[in-house]
Amino acid sequence: MKTISGLSLQTFYKTNYMEQRLFLGDEAIAQAAIDAGLSGVYSYPGTPSTEITEYIQHSAVARERGIHSRWCTNEKTAMEAALGMSYAGKRALCCMKHVGLNVAADCFMNAAMSGIQGGMIIVSADDPSMHSSQNEQDNRMYGRFAMLPMLEPSNQQEAYDLVYDGFEMSEKLGYPVLLRITTRMAHSRAGVTLRPPQPENPLNCPVDGRQRYILLPALARQRYRKLLAAQEEMTALSESSACNRYFDAPDRRKGILATGIAFNYVSENYPDGFEHPVLKICQYPLPLRWIRKLAEACDEIIVFEEGYPVVEEQLKGLLGTGLNVRGRLDGTIRRDGELTPDLVGKALGREIHSRYAVPEVVEQRPPALCLGCGHRDVYDALNEVLKEYDAPKVFSDIGCYTLGALPPFRAIDSCIDMGASITMAKGASDAGVYPSVAVIGDSTFTHSGMTGLLDCVNENSNVTILISDNETTAMTGGQDSAGTGRLEAICEGIGVPAEHIRTLIPLKKNYEEMKAVIREEIAYPGISVIIPRRECIQTLTRKKKIAKQ
Numbered sequence: 001m002k003t004i005s006g007l008s009l010q011t012f013y014k015t016n017y018m019e020q021r022l023f024l025g026d027e028a029i030a031q032a033a034i035d036a037g038l039s040g041v042y043s044y045p046g047t048p049s050t051e052i053t054e055y056i057q058h059s060a061v062a063r064e065r066g067i068h069s070r071w072c073t074n075e076k077t078a079m080e081a082a083l084g085m086s087y088a089g090k091r092a093l094c095c096m097k098h099v100g101l102n103v104a105a106d107c108f109m110n111a112a113m114s115g116i117q118g119g120m121i122i123v124s125a126d127d128p129s130m131h132s133s134q135n136e137q138d139n140r141m142y143g144r145f146a147m148l149p150m151l152e153p154s155n156q157q158e159a160y161d162l163v164y165d166g167f168e169m170s171e172k173l174g175y176p177v178l179l180r181i182t183t184r185m186a187h188s189r190a191g192v193t194l195r196p197p198q199p200e201n202p203l204n205c206p207v208d209g210r211q212r213y214i215l216l217p218a219l220a221r222q223r224y225r226k227l228l229a230a231q232e233e234m235t236a237l238s239e240s241s242a243c244n245r246y247f248d249a250p251d252r253r254k255g256i257l258a259t260g261i262a263f264n265y266v267s268e269n270y271p272d273g274f275e276h277p278v279l280k281i282c283q284y285p286l287p288l289r290w291i292r293k294l295a296e297a298c299d300e301i302i303v304f305e306e307g308y309p310v311v312e313e314q315l316k317g318l319l320g321t322g323l324n325v326r327g328r329l330d331g332t333i334r335r336d337g338e339l340t341p342d343l344v345g346k347a348l349g350r351e352i353h354s355r356y357a358v359p360e361v362v363e364q365r366p367p368a369l370c371l372g373c374g375h376r377d378v379y380d381a382l383n384e385v386l387k388e389y390d391a392p393k394v395f396s397d398i399g400c401y402t403l404g405a406l407p408p409f410r411a412i413d414s415c416i417d418m419g420a421s422i423t424m425a426k427g428a429s430d431a432g433v434y435p436s437v438a439v440i441g442d443s444t445f446t447h448s449g450m451t452g453l454l455d456c457v458n459e460n461s462n463v464t465i466l467i468s469d470n471e472t473t474a475m476t477g478g479q480d481s482a483g484t485g486r487l488e489a490i491c492e493g494i495g496v497p498a499e500h501i502r503t504l505i506p507l508k509k510n511y512e513e514m515k516a517v518i519r520e521e522i523a524y525p526g527i528s529v530i531i532p533r534r535e536c537i538q539t540l541t542r543k544k545k546i547a548k549q
Contacts, residue, residue, distance in 0.1 A: 022191055031160065088204070108142065111176050128337060134417070149173065249276050255299075395414045401439060401468050419444065421439060441474075466530045
């Protein structure tokens with residue numbers, strides 16, 4: 001008799017699929033993908049999306065089925081690999097935080113032209129209020145840009161259902177589907193009822209693959225016309241979607257349009273039922289039929305959406321009736337930051353009684369590098385050496401070491417995007433800045449720093465690069481780092497002279513040696529790389545705890 005995880009199929013189904021489970025939004029997405037017949041998840045860790053891939057990695061069912069779940073080097077390689085799995089007819093999930101889609105945008109835009117074979121869902125976990133990000137971009141803009149269908153769940157059950165059904169929709173349309181969630185959806189919990197698991201798709205490469213996946217201009221023009229023609233079907237699916245719902249109400253002086261999790265915030269303000277007509281939107285393109293119904297019924301529309309005024313701007317163009325549309329653009333809701341039930345209630349003119357105000361005595365504690373972290377010793381040594389120069393500049397990158405911007409170190413001058421430390425240091429050196437130093441982590445270096453290093457090598461730029469190697473992707477919880485054990489070989493392979501690839505162990509006892517090496521490589525008039533290497537104190541602590549068990 002066939003079993004899963006040592007249980008009979010009947011017992012396994014009863015245990016796992018006939019009861020509610022308490023899931024984070026991220027976990028609901030992951031479980032839905034497994035249940036929908038997923039063959040592979042491709043991702044680079046980034047808050048608030050990380051837990052999706054981690055859940056699949058830790059799933060006994062996923063391991064037993066051999067679902068691919070290794071971390072990728074960056075989001076671009078992740079999306080391209082997911083597209084390759086889709087090309088083979090299998091169902092693929094690609095997950096990233098919102099800024100990761102910037103890295104994957106080349107493949108994302110062109111996957112809309114080629115279309116897909118096996119179902120493909122791309123998860124963008126947006127971060128309004130920038131809890132752990134350098135911007136709060138709204139990737140519904142990317143969905144509109146690529147003219148792809150989008151899903152935006154309002155709760156965890158809907159996240160599960162939209163993913164479970166989304167693969168089938170992707171295959172029916174022949175295009176990838178963008179699933180947009182936000183931090184609160186990703187990291188809040190609710191009960192989710194599971195649905196019966198589906199088998200994986202068989203291997204099934206497209207018979208017209210050369211006509212679809214070779215985007216030479218003559219073929220791409222044909223594909224673009226097909227994408228334009230598909231918009232009508234995408235809109236029809238949105239208008240018939242169960243997650244786009246119209247709720248009528250007696251007071252039609254005002255109509256409410258709420259997207260995604262914003263619908264929950266509206267609902268919390270009307271515990272006894274809606275007083276005004278409400279249109280809930282969780283699938284795009286916008287359902288024009290429902291929007292016109294709301295517009296015809298109401299004197300004005302107020303739009304609640306997390307992020308940019310994406311729907312609000314479209315309404316003003318779509319309706320063209322002089323209807324008053326309110327939201328972020330007119331100041332009814334502030335332009336920045338995430339929504340809350342209280343902010344929504346105030347915009348609706350409701351009396352707010354907040355029971356959870358933060359006392360004035362409670363202050364936010366700024367983040368800091370862990371005690372015992374190797375980055376601390378790197379910054380101490382670097383700061384000491386740079387005191388010897390008139391106008392040094394240190395260009396940093398994205399990771400734990402970005403906290404070197406804060407007291408007591410105040411050691412860095414920039415943090416823009418993944419990999420920018422090396423290329424900014426090069427540009428500053430080209431402009432005459434000396435010394436021009438880059439600080440980058442091991443995972444970020446392999447993510448997007450290697451190409452910048454090649455630029456430096458090609459011109460023998462007078463730049464000193466510190467790859468602070470803690471042998472993990474620490475900022476997002478200690479995932480595997482693609483370059484572990486290979487950094488010296490990578491740098492030498494790119495062309496850095498072997499004698500100017502220096503390794504150090506960042507400890508207090510090696511402080512003078514660290515300063516001497518940094519001083520020597522800054523004095524060298526060319527490209528040099530210093531690799532301070534010590535395992536992340538958090539991953540080391542976890543390993544020791546596991547070893548004691």
